Structures are given as structure tokens and as C-alpha cells.
Amino acid sequence: MIPDDLRYTAEHEWVAATAGGPVRVGITHYAQDALGDIVYVQLPDAGAAVTAGEPIGEVESTKSVSEIYGPVTGKVVARNDKLADTPEVINTDPYGEGWLVEIEPSDPAALDGLLDAAAYRELTES
Amino acid sequence: MTMELRRSPLHDRHAALGAKFAPFGGWEMPLEYAGGGVLREHSAVREAVGVFDVSHLGKARVTGPGAADFVNSCLTNDLGRIGPGKAQYTLCCDDATGGVIDDVIAYLHGDDHVFLIPNAANTAEVVRRLRAAAPPSVEVVNEHEDYAVLAVQGPRSAELVGSLGLPTEHDYMGFATAGDLTVCRTGYTGEHGYELVVPAGRAVAVWDELFAAGEPLGLRACGLGARDTLRTEMGYALHGQDLSVEITPVQARLGWAVGWNKPAFWGRDALVAEKAEGPRRTLRGLEALDRGIARPHMTVYAGEQAVGEVTSGTFSPTKKVAVALALVDTAAGLEDGATVEVDVRGRRAAMRLVKPPFVKPQVK
Numbered sequence: 001m002i003p004d005d006l007r008y009t010a011e012h013e014w015v016a017a018t019a020g021g022p023v024r025v026g027i028t029h030y031a032q033d034a035l036g037d038i039v040y041v042q043l044p045d046a047g048a049a050v051t052a053g054e055p056i057g058e059v060e061s062t063k064s065v066s067e068i069y070g071p072v073t074g075k076v077v078a079r080n081d082k083l084a085d086t087p088e089v090i091n092t093d094p095y096g097e098g099w100l101v102e103i104e105p106s107d108p109a110a111l112d113g114l115l116d117a118a119a120y121r122e123l124t125e126s
Numbered sequence: 127m128t129m130e131l132r133r134s135p136l137h138d139r140h141a142a143l144g145a146k147f148a149p150f151g152g153w154e155m156p157l158e159y160a161g162g163g164v165l166r167e168h169s170a171v172r173e174a175v176g177v178f179d180v181s182h183l184g185k186a187r188v189t190g191p192g193a194a195d196f197v198n199s200c201l202t203n204d205l206g207r208i209g210p211g212k213a214q215y216t217l218c219c220d221d222a223t224g225g226v227i228d229d230v231i232a233y234l235h236g237d238d239h240v241f242l243i244p245n246a247a248n249t250a251e252v253v254r255r256l257r258a259a260a261p262p263s264v265e266v267v268n269e270h271e272d273y274a275v276l277a278v279q280g281p282r283s284a285e286l287v288g289s290l291g292l293p294t295e296h297d298y299m300g301f302a303t304a305g306d307l308t309v310c311r312t313g314y315t316g317e318h319g320y321e322l323v324v325p326a327g328r329a330v331a332v333w334d335e336l337f338a339a340g341e342p343l344g345l346r347a348c349g350l351g352a353r354d355t356l357r358t359e360m361g362y363a364l365h366g367q368d369l370s371v372e373i374t375p376v377q378a379r380l381g382w383a384v385g386w387n388k389p390a391f392w393g394r395d396a397l398v399a400e401k402a403e404g405p406r407r408t409l410r411g412l413e414a415l416d417r418g419i420a421r422p423h424m425t426v427y428a429g430e431q432a433v434g435e436v437t438s439g440t441f442s443p444t445k446k447v448a449v450a451l452a453l454v455d456t457a458a459g460l461e462d463g464a465t466v467e468v469d470v471r472g473r474r475a476a477m478r479l480v481k482p483p484f485v486k487p488q489v490k
Contacts, residue, residue: 036158036163036164037163037164037165037166039165039419040417040418040419060418060419061164062164062165062351062355062440062441062443063157063164063351065421065471088165
């Protein structure tokens with residue numbers, strides 16, 4: 001449930017790096033499981049500037065609400081608008097169809113500061 | 127201070143089903159189950175059948191000559207409205223203020239025997255108050271951990287309970303005994319359903335029988351998460367949120383559960399006066415016009431004026447919209463249908479005042 005090819009934040013976002021392009025961001029399996037059935041998602045518009053560690057949106061379940069934090073500083077270039085009508089795909093496919101936004105990092109090296117799968121596994125299993 | 131959470135006799139069954147547990151009223155109870163989740167468990171109850179372990183609910187027995195008259199002189203509702211074999215929703219109010227100490231189901235066995243189901247967190251206090259007031263002939267016993275309670279709820283609940291050889295034909299709010307089980311036509315979901323009061327030592331056997339018979343009926347184990355969405359859709363009050371010692375039955379619009387013509391019940395003077403004067407606030411339903419879910423303690427606004435506070439709020443899986451209950455100031459003069467706003471973490475979410483229930487009850 002923690003893919004090896006992704007990077008992670010301590011706030012339970014995952015980040016998929018591509019060669020030099022924007023990064024794709026979602027919440028982890030662990031996060032969706034803790035939240036329970038997700039019913040609303042609020043995401044930034046394309047073009048919005050985001051800052052690493054600052055809230056960029058919210059995911060809300062029947063039970064509780066959780067903020068989504070920017071994993072890197074940069075500009076939102078795409079968001080997953082399908083989630084407005086089918087937020088449950090975050091529960092069923094958090095690393096695939098349940099992605100949230102794509103961000104063009106202002107510093108491509110910023111990903112190096114994120115957790116790797118082993119470090120995230122340690123965080124969630126401790 | 128740390129308090130050891132109490133556990134249901136079915137705890138191991140829940141763990142085996144992959145339950146996530148949460149503390150509730152001093153008990154560690156299932157919130158939802160692996161492979162289920164609030165939405166699936168909610169749907170099972172609306173469309174088929176679900177079983178909730180609600181063994182955390184209190185149990186207290188009042189017995190002795192004049193037991194029913196004694197209970198009737200304390201709790202708000204009028205036991206004279208029902209006969210033996212029937213249950214009644216009633217309130218234990220503070221005698222001085224009329225604030226609600228707890229809401230309780232009273233099962234009338236006879237003139238000398240009433241069984242009470244208070245909320246988990248309030249059982250000791252309800253028992254304490256009753257004991258302090260009881261005449262020498264009447265005994266009040268806290269039987270909290272002597273029984274498990276299994277709520278079997280949903281349109282296929284009669285089939286399931288009947289398949290165990292238990293009686294199912296009694297009317298809503300009626301109860302029947304079958305050996306050492308009591309089968310009550312009660313619940314907290316708005317569906318046709320039963321609450322089985324089972325001696326703690328038999329809880330696992332009855333749970334296993336239900337699951338052995340329930341699979342073809344679409345049975346799911348359901349947790350407190352779905353219990354909350356189901357009861358909120360009905361507008362049923364939850365003590366600790368929509369009811370408290372700060373909130374009276376008049377404010378919560380539970381006047382139907384008060385025997386106004388009785389000569390005595392706790393809180394009578396305060397409540398009669400408040401009813402005559404008109405309450406300063408009342409519990410109202412809110413249905414969202416925007417996205418976002420109103421949660422307890424969020425402020426309700428009419429324009430720039432704060433007019434109330436949300437007491438319960440969740441997403442209605444049936445209506446696919448957020449619903450809430452809120453105490454709204456009478457002075458604001460807001461009619462049902464009026465639009466208000468709730469401050470949802472700094473954003474204003476538009477909601478419409480509506481009269482609960484949000485979803486049509488199917489209890490009968």
C-alpha cells in the first residue's frame with residue numbers, strides 16, 4: 001500500500017515525479033483509510049500558487065475533515081475535476097484515479113527533501 | 127486522569143471483522159468495519175439489514191411496589207400513555223433547570239417493573255438520581271454490563287430476527303420476551319428494526335446466529351459511524367450534542383415526550399414556565415445548498431448576525447447532501463425555508479432551514 005516509486009510527506013500526501021515536468025499529488029492509502037468514506041474534496045484552481053507545507057485544499061469524509069498540504073512550492077497546472085462528482089475514487093484508488101492536483105515545482109530539486117517509501121513506511125508503522 | 131475504556135462482550139468478534147474502534151461514552155466500540163465503511167453500512171440499513179453492537183448503552187432496572195408510578199413521577203413522558211409490553215422515549219431532566227440529564231427508553235413490564243436504557247455516559251448519573259429519590263419499596267439497580275444490546279435494523283430485519291425463532295410481529299415500540307432475550311421494536315435509524323437485549327454471556331452466540339442467517343439477506347455489521355449518519359437523517363437527537371444539561375426539551379422540540387398534565391416530573395416547574403414564555407432557541411434542521419459539511423459548534427449566521435450553533439452535522443448518504451441540526455435563536459424570527467449561512471472553517475456555506483426528518487422514516 002506504499003508504492004516504492006513515489007515520494008511522500010509527513011502529512012500523508014504522495015508525490016509522483018516525472019522527468020522535469022509537473023508532479024502529480026494525492027493522498028496516501030493510509031490517509032484515505034484513516035479518513036473513511038470521502039464525500040467532498042476542495043482543490044485549488046489551475047494557476048494557483050502553492051507553498052510547501054501550507055494548506056492547499058481539504059478532503060472531507062462522513063466523519064471528519066482533513067487539510068491537504070502543498071508538498072512542494074510551485075504552481076497548480078491541473079486538478080482532478082472528476083473528484084467533484086466521484087470523490088470516492090480517492091478511497092478506492094488513491095494512487096491512481098484518485099489523484100488530486102498536478103504542480104509545476106518552482107525548484108525541481110524540491111522533491112529531494114520529501115520522504116521516500118521506506119521513510120514513509122516507518123512513519124506510518126511506528 | 128486515565129480511564130480504562132470498557133469493552134463489549136463482542137469485542138473479539140468486531141476485531142475479527144477488522145473494525146476500527148473509537149471511544150464512545152467510556153466504551154471502546156466499533157466505528158466502522160473493514161470492507162464496509164460508513165456509506166456501505168448506512169446503505170445496508172436503508173436497503174437490507176444491518177446489525178449494530180450497542181452494548182455500551184446503559185441498562186437499569188427499577189422494581190418493587192409502585193416502581194412505574196415512581197419512574198413516572200421523575201421522568202418527563204407519561205407512562206400512563208402506554209401499557210405493559212410497550213416502551214416509551216422519555217427524558218431525565220434536572221429538577222431545577224429542566225436541562226436534559228439524559229434521554230432514555232423506558233420499557234414498561236408492569237406496575238412494579240420498569241427497565242431503562244439510558245446513554246452509556248449518563249447511566250450512572252440517571253441511576254444515582256433515581257436511587258436518591260426512590261421510596262424504600264422501590265429498588266434501582268444498575269445492570270450496565272449484565273446485558274449486550276444488538277440493534278438489528280433495516281427492511282429485512284424482521285426476516286432475519288424471525289429466522290432465529292424470535293418474535294417479530296409486535297408493534298413499533300412494543301417488546302416481547304423469548305427465553306432470556308428481550309426483543310424490542312425500537313431503534314435509532316428510522317428503519318423497521320429490533321433491539322435485542324441479550325444476557326452478556328449469550329451475546330457471542332446470538333451474534334453468530336445472526337451472521338450465520340444474515341448473509342443471504344445482505345446483512346452487514348455496522349458501526350457507530352453509520353449509526354450517526356442514520357440518526358442524523360431522522361433528526362434524532364444525540365445526548366451530548368443536541369441534548370445536554372444546558373438544553374431543555376422545550377428547546378429541543380421534544381415537548382411530545384413530556385407528560386405536561388402529570389402532577390410531577392423532574393424539571394416540571396422550569397419547563398412549564400419555559401413553554402408558556404416560549405423558548406429562546408429551538409433545535410432546527412439545516413440542509414446544505416453548497417458543498418461542505420456543517421459540524422458541531424460551528425456558528426449559524428443570518429446575514430452578519432450570529433443566530434445559532436450547529437449541534438450535529440454530517441453528510442446524508444441517502445440525500446447526498448450535508449445535513450445538520452442547530453440551535454437557532456427564536457428572536458431571529460427565521461421560518462423553515464429561510465436561507466442561513468454556516469461558518470465552515472472561515473468559509474460561509476449556505477444552508478436552508480428545514481423541518482426534520484431529512485429522510486422519511488420507515489419505522490412502522
